[in-house]
Amino acid sequence: MFEKTRVRFFCGHLLISLIVAMCILGWVFFIWYPYPLAKAVDVTHIFLMLIIIDIILGPLIGYAIYKKGKKTLKMDLCIIVVVQIIALIYGIYNLEKGRPVWIVYTGNNFDLVRKNELVYKDRESIEEKYKRVGWFKPQFVAAEYSRDDKKKYVEMFQEMNSGATRAQMPHYYKNIGTAASEIKYRARSLQDLYKYNNKDLVDMSLDENKKATAWLPLITYGLNMVVLLDKKTGAIINIVDLRPEK
Numbered sequence: 001m002f003e004k005t006r007v008r009f010f011c012g013h014l015l016i017s018l019i020v021a022m023c024i025l026g027w028v029f030f031i032w033y034p035y036p037l038a039k040a041v042d043v044t045h046i047f048l049m050l051i052i053i054d055i056i057l058g059p060l061i062g063y064a065i066y067k068k069g070k071k072t073l074k075m076d077l078c079i080i081v082v083v084q085i086i087a088l089i090y091g092i093y094n095l096e097k098g099r100p101v102w103i104v105y106t107g108n109n110f111d112l113v114r115k116n117e118l119v120y121k122d123r124e125s126i127e128e129k130y131k132r133v134g135w136f137k138p139q140f141v142a143a144e145y146s147r148d149d150k151k152k153y154v155e156m157f158q159e160m161n162s163g164a165t166r167a168q169m170p171h172y173y174k175n176i177g178t179a180a181s182e183i184k185y186r187a188r189s190l191q192d193l194y195k196y197n198n199k200d201l202v203d204m205s206l207d208e209n210k211k212a213t214a215w216l217p218l219i220t221y222g223l224n225m226v227v228l229l230d231k232k233t234g235a236i237i238n239i240v241d242l243r244p245e246k
Helices: 002-032 044-065 073-097 149-162 176-186 190-196 199-208
Strands: 100-105 110-114 139-143 173-175 214-219 225-229 236-240
Touching: 002 044, 002 073, 044 073, 100 176, 139 176, 173 176, 176 214, 190 199, 190 214, 199 225, 199 236
Parallel strands: 100 139, 110 214
Antiparallel strands: 100 110, 139 173, 214 225, 225 236
16 A cells, blocks of 8 residues: 555656656747757757756655655655755756857857857947847847947957957847848858758758758857858848758
8 A cells, every 4th residue: 555655656746747847848949949059059968967867866766765654754755846846946047047049140150149148238338129138039130340440440359358259249239130231242152051061951951941042150159050041131041950061
């Protein structure tokens, strides 16, 4: 009878843990790190480590200490659950802090910028919509220097001395539409993708994104990707799991 209760507790604990894990998985891989960005920044192994340590070990430890007649059983189980929740919150916190929030056009390519990489200088000059990051998928923006040559020189000098790139500084951010003309000019031929990737992979990506007629690199802190574009309009079509270089 006791063994049935023990197994029932373990199954219930494991089921709840798995439901929580599936909810977190959906949010992390469809909202914070949508494909192929999860691969680009290699977040999968971090998430799996979180699941194994927190979601799987918690119920196993609970099953191991669930002993008949143990006076501190309820207290022990409560401690396990509390520790499990704290570990889960800590893991989610780190995933949230390191998530990509902006995909920034900077001239010859796009840069993927994480939340913990943002440098907020001169907040008064930042457009209101760029002062805070959203809770959902990363957004495309353009980072532009001033069109005044003197101001541009000062901005470039400040960037070199700050240790941060223009892509990490929201006071440079503008609507991605303002860079459409430059994107059209800088966009590369789709044929170049065949130089760096398997032909079948390129064909598959282009078949899934039929409006794409050009591309630019997406520079990340892990595996670089490709941003497919409409050459005529400068519009962004999609991010695909292809290499922009060898």
